[in-house]
Amino acid sequence: MAKQKKQNSDPNYKVIAENRRARFDYAIEDDIECGIVLSGSEVKSLRENSANIAESYAAVEDGELWLVNSYIAPYDRAMFSHQERRRRKMLVSRKELSNMWSATQRKGMTLVPLVMYFNHKGLVKLKIGIAKGKKNHDKRATEAKRDWGRQKQRLLRHGE
Structure with a gap:
């Protein structure tokens, strides 16, 4: 019985929006899962995958x-629509x-949204990273390290 519940809960997990530049521009030290207060039309819009957290931040x-500054597209069929770029309250514990x-x-240090998703219960969650901004030389070093990893994998695959 427990296995059935676990299998049935996984299909609800779905990524809505991802901030891909965050890991390039910031060194993420820690991340925290937060809830978010939304109106009904915002949730309906998120179910249609219309959101952007790339330019947003947490404070x-x-x-x-x-x-x-997070963007949730307006929902066409809503009677009472929402503001697209309003400030949204996030839910975390006091600690x-x-x-x-x-x-x-x-x-x-700054708070950077990393990914917005529906969890296994179907609730909208936001993963926030506690991050430190990278300088240009840090970004170049990260890129060089990543390129070397790719090249090393190619060499191991081809045996040269």
């Missing part, structure tokens, strides 16, 4: 966590919120 203000606030107070 701790007045003891609350906010997602700023996690205090950890995020202390991390952002340190030099160069």
